[in-house]
Amino acid sequence: MESMRGFFILGLAVCTFLLYQAWQKDYGPQPSQQESTVEQGDVAVASNNTAVSSDNLITVETDLVSYRIEPNGGDIVYAELKQYNVELDKADNKVVLFDYRDRMYQAKSALLGQGAPDNQLPRASYSTEKESYTLAEGEDTLTVPLSWTNGAGVTFNKSFTFTRGQYLINMAYSIDNQSSNDRTYNFVAELARDQKPTGLEEKSSFGMKPFMGVAYSPEEQQYEKVDFEELEEEPIKTSRQGGWVGFLQHYFIAAWIPPQDQQINITSSVKPNKDTTIRFVQPTVSVPAGQAKTINADLYVGPKDLEQLEAAAPGLDKSLDLSWVWWIGLPLYKLMQFFHGFLANWGLAIILVTIVIKTLLYPLSAAQYRSMGNMRKLQPKMQRLKERYGDDKQRMQQEMMKMYKEEGANPFGGCLPMLLQFPIFIALYYVLFEAVELRHAPFFGWIQDLSVADPYFVLPLLMGGSMWLMQRLQPKSPTMDQMQQKIMSYLPVVFTVFMLFFPAGLVLYWLCNNLISVAQQQYVTKKVENAPDKPKKAIKKK
Numbered sequence: 250m251e252s253m254r255g256f257f258i259l260g261l262a263v264c265t266f267l268l269y270q271a272w273q274k275d276y277g278p279q280p281s282q283q284e285s286t287v288e289q290g291d292v293a294v295a296s297n298n299t300a301v302s303s304d305n306l307i308t309v310e311t312d313l314v315s316y317r318i319e320p321n322g323g324d325i326v327y328a329e330l331k332q333y334n335v336e337l338d339k340a341d342n343k344v345v346l347f348d349y350r351d352r353m354y355q356a357k358s359a360l361l362g363q364g365a366p367d368n369q370l371p372r373a374s375y376s377t378e379k380e381s382y383t384l385a386e387g388e389d390t391l392t393v394p395l396s397w398t399n400g401a402g403v404t405f406n407k408s409f410t411f412t413r414g415q416y417l418i419n420m421a422y423s424i425d426n427q428s429s430n431d432r433t434y435n436f437v438a439e440l441a442r443d444q445k446p447t448g449l450e451e452k453s454s455f456g457m458k459p460f461m462g463v464a465y466s467p468e469e470q471q472y473e474k475v476d477f478e479e480l481e482e483e484p485i486k487t488s489r490q491g492g493w494v495g496f497l498q499h500y501f502i503a504a505w506i507p508p509q510d511q512q513i514n515i516t517s518s519v520k521p522n523k524d525t526t527i528r529f530v531q532p533t534v535s536v537p538a539g540q541a542k543t544i545n546a547d548l549y550v551g552p553k554d555l556e557q558l559e560a561a562a563p564g565l566d567k568s569l570d571l572s573w574v575w576w577i578g579l580p581l582y583k584l585m586q587f588f589h590g591f592l593a594n595w596g597l598a599i600i601l602v603t604i605v606i607k608t609l610l611y612p613l614s615a616a617q618y619r620s621m622g623n624m625r626k627l628q629p630k631m632q633r634l635k636e637r638y639g640d641d642k643q644r645m646q647q648e649m650m651k652m653y654k655e656e657g658a659n660p661f662g663g664c665l666p667m668l669l670q671f672p673i674f675i676a677l678y679y680v681l682f683e684a685v686e687l688r689h690a691p692f693f694g695w696i697q698d699l700s701v702a703d704p705y706f707v708l709p710l711l712m713g714g715s716m717w718l719m720q721r722l723q724p725k726s727p728t729m730d731q732m733q734q735k736i737m738s739y740l741p742v743v744f745t746v747f748m749l750f751f752p753a754g755l756v757l758y759w760l761c762n763n764l765i766s767v768a769q770q771q772y773v774t775k776k777v778e779n780a781p782d783k784p785k786k787a788i789k790k791k
Contacts, residue, residue: 301326301349308381309393311411314551319349322372323395323407325356325418328550330501335449337689337698344449346503346550353524354442354496356503356548358407358420362434364399366407373397375407389413402428403536416551417561422544426536433535436544438505439528440496444477447498459499459682463527464568465515466492471564475517477525485517485527493562494527495549497570500685506547506562507531552685555582569683577676582684589686595699596692599754603761606673611769613669618773621722626778627652674759681754692753699754706749708756713745715763722770 301319306326309316317327328347335342347354359367366373375395384391395407406423426432447461462476468489474497475485490512495504505528507513513529520526536542549561558566571578581602588598607614630652638645681687681700691697695705703709720741748756 305380307377307379307393307395309391309409309411310381310383311391312384312413313416314411316347316411317349318393318395318409320375320377320395322357322359322367323375324358325409325548325550328356328503330551333500333552333685334689344501346501352443352445354503355440356505356550357437357439357441358422358505358546359437359439360405360422360424360434360544361437363432364401364403365434366397366399366405367437373399373405384411384413402426403432416549416554416557418548418550420546420548423541424534424536424544425541426538429538431535431537433533434544435533436531436546437528438494438507438531438546438548439526440494440503440505441524441526442496444523444525449499449501460570461498462496463494463517463525464497464502464504465494465527466562466564472567474568474570477519477523480517480525481519484519485515488512488514491563492529493565494529495565495568496527497568500683500688501552502558502565502568503550504548504562504565504568505529506549506565508545509563553683554685555586571676571679571683574672574676574679577672578680581673581676582680585680585684586686594692595687595690595754596696596757599699599758600761603758604765607762607765607769610669614766614769615773618770619777621770621774623777625774670762674755677758678755681752687752687754690754692757696753699757700752702750703753703756708753708760709745709748709751712748712756712760712763713741715760715767716741716744718767719763719770722767722774 305320307318307320309318313331315327315329315331316325318324319326325347326349328345330344330346333344334340335344347356349355359365359372361368366375375397377393377395382391382393389412391411393409393411396404397407398404404425404427406425408421408423410419410421412419420438422436424432424434449459460474460476462474463480463485464472464474465485466489467473467487471492491507491509492513492515493504493506494515495502507529508531511531513531515527515529517525517527531544531546534542534544547561549558549565551557553569555566555569558568569582571582584602584605585595585598588601589595592598592601631649634645634648634652638648687700688698690699692699695707696703720737748759
């Protein structure tokens with residue numbers, strides 16, 4: 250039967266996709282080992298990296314993040330995310346983005362110009378009122394002020410403002426020019442990091458290699474990502490109004506965001522030791538003698554939280570990379586968030602999303618099941634045709650098509666709903682891979698992390714059983730030879746083996762999808778079987 254072939258094609262397509270993802274993980278392009286140099290003429294604050302001492306760092310504690318600021322230059326050199334563990338059951342080991350200890354990943358900001366704090370080495374050493382700051386209970390914001398005077402009548406006040414419940418930081422330079430001369434300055438924002446693995450990629454990669462590299466917003470679009478190998482071969486050099494620049498890794502992002510009404514120049518560079526920088530330079534700011542001006546920029550450092558990313562900058566939400574199926578994945582993701590809002594369980598949210606999908610696709614599925622039911626009623630006639638024309642496949646095919654026409658049956662009626670399942674499956678695959686909310690999200694009992702494989706393989710085995718049941722309910726095709734039937738019989742086993750290594754959330758979706766399909770098929774099939782036979786269509790004589 251053609252619907253059985255459609256089922257096989259769907260399985261083959263999914264298996265091919267999974268094999269491709271596994272191949273990409275093991276054999277896809279890896280970061281190049283070729284050396285690269287900083288392009289001459291680029292502004293490169295990060296190229297002047299010096300060892301960071303933990304003795305004089307300014308500590309900042311908010312409700313979400315622990316930060317440390319280096320007074321020399323006023324850079325954020327450490328950011329520990331309080332709500333995210335590296336491993337599920339180790340609360341004392343939090344995810345660290347910016348770091349200065351055994352690796353280099355920092356958010357740098359600088360002012361360049363005559364007498365500016367970052368115009369020469371060593372960079373200016375800012376003074377501050379306290380060595381540590383804490384966002385107190387009942388307060389919504391916390392401002393950390395830094396100050397430096399160049400000795401020529403110009404005072405530079407650099408401040409960081411943190412907001413409760415937000416990963417977005419506002420950075421501001423207030424320049425008070427009390428000298429007798431006008432001054433001009435350029436603000437530079439940089440993210441600088443090494444190319445070392447984060448240690449988070451292996452925890453839930455299940456066949457897909459997480460992206461780690463640079464992302465930014467080019468002039469003609471809102472989002473583009475570039476891996477380290479591409480960046481070494483072709484550095485970024487562009488300009489645009491507004492936008493953002495950042496570094497991506499699995500589940501997390503750091504990004505500098507300029508005022509969206511300003512024209513900026515974006516460049517990148519890779520040093521011989523592989524330290525990589527992405528930066529933007531804002532337009533020159535003139536500060537007349539006796540006046541003051543303020544320069545602002547925002548810094549996002551945290552998880553790929555869709556709501557906060559959408560609010561931070563246009564296109565920053567695209568860093569939640571749902572690939573070519575984003576047009577399906579994004580609605581699924583938001584629907585899951587909606588259900589989680591009142592269920593407080595991501596597993597139950599996945600089940601409800603599955604029910605919604607199956608309900609929306611029911612008109613097509615019902616047509617598929619009616620076709621299967623009609624084909625089942627025709628099984629005795631098919632068997633007689635096979636007995637009569639079994640040795641003449643061409644004649645048998647002609648007689649079967651004639652019978653389909655007479656009985657009003659459609660052997661191709663089951664293909665479309667099956668093919669529609671493929672992009673939905675892939676979209677949910679990407680959602681489960683990218684959505685930070687699913688990381689370490691429990692379901693029930695033994696499933697404490699929906700983003701990784703079922704530790705006891707219960708869901709994959711149940712999913713395989715549901716696929717076997719679906720096959721048993723489908724009518725056999727008399728035109729399918731023994732080899733094809735054997736391949737079809739092994740398909741549940743093949744899927745079960747693949748699903749052993751895939752996230753529990755994805756297997757949960759596929760299991761629920763199969764069980765609902767079985768229920769729908771039984772309901773429609775009973776209606777078809779109980780319906781009176783349709784009168785045969787008259788065949789016009791020539």
